[in-house]
Amino acid sequence: MELDVAGRKVRLSHPDKTYYPERGFTKMDVAQYYLAVADGVLRGLRDRPTTMQRFPDGIEGEFFYQKRAPKGMPDWLPTARIAFPSGRFADEMCPTEPAAVLWAANLGCLTFHPWPVRRGDTEHPDELRIDLDPQPGTDFADAVKVAFDLRELLAEHGLRGWPKTSGGRGVHVYVPIRPRWTFTEVRRAAITLARALERRTPDLVTSAWWKEERGEKVFVDYNQMARDRTIASAYSLRARPRATVSTPLRWDELSDAAPEDFDLRTVPPRFAELGDVHADMADHAFGLESVLELASRQAVDEGLGDLPYPPDHPKMPGEPSRVQPSRARKR
Numbered sequence: 001m002e003l004d005v006a007g008r009k010v011r012l013s014h015p016d017k018t019y020y021p022e023r024g025f026t027k028m029d030v031a032q033y034y035l036a037v038a039d040g041v042l043r044g045l046r047d048r049p050t051t052m053q054r055f056p057d058g059i060e061g062e063f064f065y066q067k068r069a070p071k072g073m074p075d076w077l078p079t080a081r082i083a084f085p086s087g088r089f090a091d092e093m094c095p096t097e098p099a100a101v102l103w104a105a106n107l108g109c110l111t112f113h114p115w116p117v118r119r120g121d122t123e124h125p126d127e128l129r130i131d132l133d134p135q136p137g138t139d140f141a142d143a144v145k146v147a148f149d150l151r152e153l154l155a156e157h158g159l160r161g162w163p164k165t166s167g168g169r170g171v172h173v174y175v176p177i178r179p180r181w182t183f184t185e186v187r188r189a190a191i192t193l194a195r196a197l198e199r200r201t202p203d204l205v206t207s208a209w210w211k212e213e214r215g216e217k218v219f220v221d222y223n224q225m226a227r228d229r230t231i232a233s234a235y236s237l238r239a240r241p242r243a244t245v246s247t248p249l250r251w252d253e254l255s256d257a258a259p260e261d262f263d264l265r266t267v268p269p270r271f272a273e274l275g276d277v278h279a280d281m282a283d284h285a286f287g288l289e290s291v292l293e294l295a296s297r298q299a300v301d302e303g304l305g306d307l308p309y310p311p312d313h314p315k316m317p318g319e320p321s322r323v324q325p326s327r328a329r330k331r
Helices: 027-036 038-045 098-106 140-156 183-200 267-274 279-283 289-302 325-330
Strands: 002-005 008-011 018-020 050-054 064-066 079-083 089-093 109-114 127-134 162-165 171-176 218-220
Touching: 002 027, 002 098, 008 098, 018 027, 027 038, 027 098, 027 267, 038 098, 038 109, 038 279, 050 089, 098 109, 127 140, 127 183, 140 162, 140 171, 140 183, 140 218, 171 279, 183 218, 183 289
Parallel strands: none
Antiparallel strands: 002 008, 050 064, 050 109, 079 089, 127 171, 127 218, 162 171
């Protein structure tokens, strides 16, 4: 069948295919969801190189991440060339209109993973994304506590964050920034904030990369700001039985929120009533000077340098050993 998406025709094949068996949601339900929140999801994706997380047979089937623009992509959907840590390149789709979201949904894309850059400048992030990831023994409520501490910390550095659920147990906080810093510098800012949070509440927060060192705490995943690492976009569906959504929230909503409150059925009426509660992010672009000054002080006064990169990254200058601590002790 064909859908009319803002004046552009988008084909939807097999609309009755089941994508979420537990609740009976079909491909058509997914398409109708993305139509309902099109302005919000596009705000998070517009002009960004975007990886598609595709589930051709629904969430109980196999899935894969598609980084390179697929063959047969419409000529009205632009791309941008991005560089991977390996030095290789790829052309990724960059949605600029709602029809792009529905075109991807027809391919079984449930979750969109945009880079923190725009296609006009793929080397300088314009978002600092802070991922608060509860470890075993902690939960969403703990991530919320850390998010409010983070809010205060950001304000001390002249920054403002916009929170959203991850669609799972975590919380994401976005800070729009001026695109003048490199991935390395923005990642260093994330490390610095993680360490500052850890110092404030050491019993609840950790910046430890190795799982064996984290304990029952909320991990501030600084490596989500490493090149080629992305998180689910605002209003993206997640591959969970309830069809939860990574949902933007106002700060005054966060304390009473629960991830399962926001799903394929509940988010569209919320969006119809409130609109995109993060729409004003586009009006702001902050500087990282204060946070990077703190990073320099941490290095000089406390000897705190870099932290390990993800395993798929080449070894970086000044990076500590990537050997797991327990293995290092055995050696």
